[in-house]
Amino acid sequence: MTVRVRFAPSPTGFLHIGSVRTALYNWLFARHNKGRFILRIEDTDEVRSTDESLNAILEGMRWLGLEWDEGPEIGGDYGPYFQMQRLDIYTKYAEQLIKEDKAYCCYCTPEELATRREEAVKQKRPPKYDGRCRKLTEDKKKEYEKQGRKHVVRFKMPASGKTKINDLVRGAIEFDNAVLDDFVLLKSNGTPIYNFANVIDDSLMQISHIIRGDDHISNTPRQIVLYEALGFKLPEFAHVPMIHGADGGRLSKRHGATAVSQYHEEGYLPESLRNYLALLGWSTSDSQQIFSLEEMIEKFSLDGCGKSAAVFDAQKLVWMNGEYIRKIDIDRLVELSVPYLEKAGLLKRPIRYESLKKIIALEQEKMKLISDVPKLVDFFLLDDVEFDEKAVNKVLKKDHVLNVLEVMKERLTDLNDKDFKAEQLEKLTRDTAEELNLKAGQVFHPIRVSVSGRTTGPGLFEMMEVLGKEKVLVRIERTLREKVNL
Ligand code: GLU
Secondary structure: OOEEEEEEEOOOOOEEHHHHHHHHHHHHHHHHHOOEEOOEEEEOOOOOOOHHHHHHHHHHHOOOOOOOEEEOOOOOOOOOOOHOHHHHHHHHHHHHHHHHHOOEOOOOOOOHHHEEEEHHOOOOOOOOOOOOOOOOOHHHHHHHOOOOOOOEEOOOOOOOOOOEEEOOOOOOEEEEEOOOOOOEEEEOOOOEEEHHHHHHHHHHHHOOOOEEEHHHHHHHHHHHHHHHOOOOOOOOOOOEEOOEEOOOOOOHHHHHHEEEEHHHHHOHHHHHHHHHOOOEEEEEOOOOOOOOHHHHHHHHHHHOOOOOOOEHHHHHHHHHHHHHHOOOHHHHHHHHHHHHHOOOOOOOOOHHHHHHHHHHHHHHOOOHHHHHHHHHHHHHHHHOOOOOOHHHHHHHHOOHHHHHHHHHHHHHHHOOOHOOOOOOOHHHHHHHHHHHOOOHHHHHHHOOOOOHOOOOOHHHHHHHHHOOOHHHHHHHHHHHHOOOOO
């Protein structure tokens, strides 16, 4: 059997981190099984579906490397891949079900249905449709049509029996058909509702496994009876647990960013988000944390998916992003950093690519988000550094500082440009400390604060080398001038 799986988003909002996790599982399952990954757009909600949302889905998927084998923009043998372009297919199947007496036209108005629902709730009865249009006579139908009533098409739900799901993640789940009502297949404007279109498309697109969030479990029995009524072969079902915030509620905006695009903007790498999301609901027996893409594809299985909700841990994602940033190629890191530096106004002056590369390379170890770049490197790129108040109080206000800076200024001035290298700078600074009878730190710290304005940063001597002799001296001189007022 060829594995064919799909991601079937509705383009009604941004691409939610939970949805993209489902897309990722489908993609991994397809790649692991050398199958096909299909992207189908469920755009039947005409009011809420937008092009903007569709673009966010396509962009988000591409950014995360979840390329599809069939779907929008590339087509495929089972298209169209937009439900609104498949309306005639749904109509045809609705007519077939009506003909076989498995579905019927219902003329009840939304107002009538609402009133009956309210009454049922008041009387503590389940508010399901009472099936009154199941047996309308032809005359009655004509009368309704004359009155100008519109109709929907409803499915004739079997009144008894059980529907069983053999879920690949959750195991067997059974539903009593009696609790399910005659649900709508086609709305009065002819568009299908989710359960109907979804079943027809999954079947015609020969989807072998339905992997989706377990918020859809309650839809599955309706879908299964539809598969049976339509004479379609049942696919396998795998419902993966939802993602929760740390407080146990379903992941929502109040827990922080939920749109994939926001993670992109905030400076997460697609590979770290992908790795992190893979682990939200799936694990290997040895709890491996970091996976190359090939490894993830090789090791992914539905057996490794848990049943209980996964908890989104923003700290862990940041940690993982740092791990990935440390490993990426420096040229890529520069390329990714440039938009953030531009936005922060730090690239107004022309700078040689090699210099920028050196600056960013010095910070690569510490970076957790690409968006951290401007504040980590601004002192390299700005004309003047701003002194951090704490650094001034802690370091520059000490008595020995004036002398240290004077001596260092002289010695650095005497150093040849070609010797302005980390190794020589370190030797010179250590020797100075010894001669002045000071601890290394008593010399290192004032120099660091003078040239960078802060107490933390990359290795002092590498930093000085990259800043260059001229900038280092200008900054030490400035500190000396300002020191008088400190
Ligand atoms: N359009 C549905 C959704 O976005 C698809 C659910 C499914 O995978 O069946 O929730």
